[in-house]
Amino acid sequence: MRLSKTLIPTLKEAPAEAEIPSHILMVRGGYLRKVAAGVYSxxxxxxxxxxxxxxxxxxxxxxxxxxxxxxxxxxxxxxxxxxxxxxxxxxxxxxxxxxxxxxxxxxxxxxxxxxxxxxxxxxxxxxxxxxxxxxxxxxxxxxxxxxxxxxxxxxxxxxxxxxxxxxxxxxxxxxxxxxxxxxxxxxxxxxxxxxxxxxxxxxxxxxxxxxxxxxxxxxxxxxxxxxxxxxxxxxxKARPPVSAPPSSAAFEKVATPGKKTIEEVTAFLGLKPENLVKTLIYLADGKPIAALVRGDRNLNEIKLKRALQARELVLAADKAVEDATGAPVGFAGPVGLRIPIYCDLEICALSSFVCGANAADAHYKNVVAKRDFAPTECGDFRDAAVGDACPRCEKGHFAxxxxxxxxxxxxxxxxxxxxxxxxxxxxxxxxxxxxxxxxxxxxxxxxxxxxEQNHDKDGIVWPVAIAPFEVALVSLQVGDAQVSEVAERLYAELEKAGIEVLYDERDERPGVKFKDADLIGLPYRIAVGKKGVAEGVVELKARRSPEVLKVKIEDVVRVVSEKVVAERAGGGR
Ligand SMILES: [Zn+2]
Missing domain, CATH: 3.30.930.10 (Bira Bifunctional Protein; Domain 2)
Incomplete structure (x- = not known):
């Protein structure tokens, strides 16, 4: 296709509403125009x-x-x-x-x-x-x-x-x-x-x-x-933790005046967040339940909701927390609690932990699950995290x-x-x-x-298999008879070889043509210029690489065809 015969209205600027690279580049590259919000030509x-x-x-x-x-x-x-x-x-x-x-x-x-x-x-x-x-x-x-x-x-x-x-x-x-x-x-x-x-x-x-x-x-x-x-x-899924032997020390109350958050309590008692347990009070279809995860974890409401078979699961408001625990918000814990208790598996694997004492300004330490309170269910109730061991295989970790x-x-x-x-x-x-x-x-x-996956600061970098054309052929001096003769001949030969080629024969400066070629993002570019033609060569460049190759005029169709055909079949990566 000759570029002057098609409609590829490239733009210097993207519309202000375009925020992500694919949207910006498809509009700037002349691929897409908006008709109404979320509706495009x-x-x-x-x-x-x-x-x-x-x-x-x-x-x-x-x-x-x-x-x-x-x-x-x-x-x-x-x-x-x-x-x-x-x-x-x-x-x-x-x-x-x-x-x-x-x-x-x-x-x-x-x-x-x-x-x-x-x-x-x-x-x-x-x-x-x-x-x-x-x-x-x-x-x-x-x-x-x-x-x-x-x-x-x-x-x-x-x-x-x-x-x-x-x-x-x-x-x-x-x-x-x-x-x-x-x-x-x-x-x-x-x-x-x-x-x-x-x-x-x-x-x-x-x-x-x-x-x-x-x-x-x-x-x-x-x-x-x-x-x-x-x-x-x-x-x-989170991999089930390895259980530590339970502590033999009895649990005891410690004063934590005004210390409610994970940061406050761990700093005050000199603990790591993984040794402090969060007790969250939820309403499952209107009924209070307690959910326990380690202080360094996020409770996963989707997993908990599934285990509860609840239609609705919402965090309890302060009043409901106080009714369930008998303490102000920030001091909830499982010991002595009279509502169902859902423990993440890690809680049951801890040797002992610190948690709220269901009393103002107090926590318990040396609490052991199943000894000091009876969980209703122990299960996978937390968000898995980067670095966690894989639940499926023996050796991998999450990235x-x-x-x-x-x-x-x-x-x-x-x-x-x-x-x-x-x-x-x-x-x-x-x-x-x-x-x-x-x-x-x-x-x-x-x-x-x-x-989104294939672009750089200059434009799109299409994989061959889904690029609109496979090769950009750029004539750098349209007025020059020898340059035009070579470019026209290469255009005909590429088409004959079954390569999809976009031929830029516009009367524009080389800089404008190269900018448009990079923006549109075709996988290969052949540039035909006066100096090269005098030496019997043209420039071949892959969009993905900065390297510019000088290739003999008589070889370039074969060289680029081999690359294109190999990448067409192989997905182009
Ligand atoms: Zn794995």
């Missing part, structure tokens, strides 16, 4: 990136045995009423009425439509399993759209839904999709981790998020440095990352098929709900995440 090179990502996804989904369909963006409200999500989804669901007054939504996701399709046409176990996917625009009416493609309101998603006769077969397909996603993100040239995700209210189910590792990511992750275990900080979620695989079970009566007749003649899985990829988000 893709310009030619932006759409080429999306098409390349989509092609990789299609190839891998088809290879995995899934089949592409295309479902409507406009969905009748009655399907959402039937699944129960009409009431649950809230303000994110964009609803409207047609001219006859019927309710409709713009699909934020398509479980209802696909279940309606399959229940109408699939009756027998002989027609299963089935995995149907589409690549399509979704709309979610986020309150605060921001960060460009990272959190837009309209975005392109690949969503797949699988249907099975048995649990076992649905789990096989889950693994098939997990492996397929690993290939897709690898081929896109992304550094990523598959992370165990919160399975929410659907008990017994299974989910992984695929997270692209970037400094600007919204999600905090912990990943083992020795094995593949990785999880969101809220979900990461901390930030990530951008680009995909999720989900074992759904019968969450949608049961209420929507998506049933089949099994081999024994019995009618049963189909077992489902669903599998999403944020197509437009991949483009943004790739830039």
């Amino acid at each position: 893709f310009l030619p090179i932006g759409w080429r990136v999306i098409q390349k990502i989509s092609r990789i996804i299609r190839e891998e989904m088809n290879r995995a045995g899934a089949q592409e369909v295309f479902l409507p963006a406009v969905i009748p409200g009655e399907l959402w009423q039937e699944s129960g999500r009409w009431d649950q989804y809230g303000e994110q669901l964009l609803r409207f009425k047609d001219r006859k007054g019927a309710d409709f939504v713009i699909g934020p996701t398509h479980e209802e439509v696909i279940v309606d399709l399959v229940r109408g046409d699939v009756r027998s176990y002989r027609q299963l399993p089935l995995n149907l996917y589409q690549i399509q625009s979704k709309f979610r009416d986020e309150l605060r759209a921001r960060a460009g493609l990272m959190r837009g309101r309209e975005f392109i998603m690949k969503d797949a839904y699988s249907f099975h006769a048995t649990d076992e077969d649905a789990r096989r397909e889950y693994q098939n999709m997990y492996d397929t996603y690993t290939r897709i993100f690898g081929r896109c040239g992304l550094a990523f981790r598959a992370v165990e995700a919160d399975t929410g209210a659907i008990g017994g189910s299974l989910s992984h998020e695929f997270q692209v590792l970037t400094e600007t990511g919204e999600d905090a992750l912990l990943a083992c440095d020795a094995c593949t275990y990785a999880a969101n900080v809220e979900e990461a 901390g990352y930030r990530g951008v979620e680009v995909g999720q695989v989900f074992f759904l079970g019968t969450k949608y098929s049961a209420p929507m009566k998506c049933n089949f007749l099994d081999g024994d003649g019995k009618e049963k709900p189909m077992i489902m899985g669903c599998y999403g990829i944020g197509v437009t988000r991949i483009a943004a995440a790739a830039i």
Whole structure:
């Protein structure tokens, strides 16, 4: 493509609202323009990136045995009423009425439509399993759209839904999709981790998020440095501690006048935070309970809530704490407490510890769990932390990352098929709900995440596999007949070799052309200049490296083709 014949309106400045690199660089590089908050138009090179990502996804989904369909963006409200999500989804669901007054939504996701399709046409176990996917625009009416493609309101998603006769077969397909996603993100040239995700209210189910590792990511992750275990900080399992032999000293009261916080008590008694135990009073569905973690740990409310099987878990207000402990806030402890006590595993492993004495200005020391009080349950109730030993393998430790979620695989079970009566007749003649899985990829988000992971101060550094073009060909002196002849010849030869080339033949200064080439971020750049042509060479530079190579004019197409072809297949890293 000749640069003068396409629309790549690069900008010196990004709009003030753009804060993260992917948003800034896609606008400045002429990839993207805003239409409304969280709603964008893709310009030619932006759409080429999306098409390349989509092609990789299609190839891998088809290879995995899934089949592409295309479902409507406009969905009748009655399907959402039937699944129960009409009431649950809230303000994110964009609803409207047609001219006859019927309710409709713009699909934020398509479980209802696909279940309606399959229940109408699939009756027998002989027609299963089935995995149907589409690549399509979704709309979610986020309150605060921001960060460009990272959190837009309209975005392109690949969503797949699988249907099975048995649990076992649905789990096989889950693994098939997990492996397929690993290939897709690898081929896109992304550094990523598959992370165990919160399975929410659907008990017994299974989910992984695929997270692209970037400094600007919204999600905090912990990943083992020795094995593949990785999880969101809220979900990461803590390795059970090694128990110390319990202290034989009896517990005793010590005066701690006015000392309430971890810092105050540890400083006053000369302790380390790990020897002081925090006793937090919560209301679980309205009833008080105590939760104990070491002074240097954070209580994990998600884990505690799950153990309690509570619908609601909130920290108790001061009055409720005083009612439960008989002491002012800051002096709670487990000894003598008459409410259920949930201890993190580390508490039960301590030789002894210091805690509040349920009396003003007093703490106990030499307290031993199970000797001086009876825990209702000991479990994993704390946040795992960087440096913790891995719970999965013997030798690894947690390192901390930030990530951008680009995909999720989900074992759904019968969450949608049961209420929507998506049933089949099994081999024994019995009618049963189909077992489902669903599998999403944020197509437009991949483009943004790739830039977050691959950029420098001058612009984007695309992996070859998803770059809008593979090579930038820059003519440095357009008016010079010899330079133009060589550049035109290389352009024709590169195209003939099947290389996607963006040919900058604009009548601009070399500095302007180099700046635009770096900003747009194509993986390789060939510069044709007067001095080089006189010597029979052109300059070849990889966007990722500062090194500039002088290559003979007659060799450069072969040299760059070899590099591009190798990186196309290998994901480009
Ligand atoms: Zn490990």
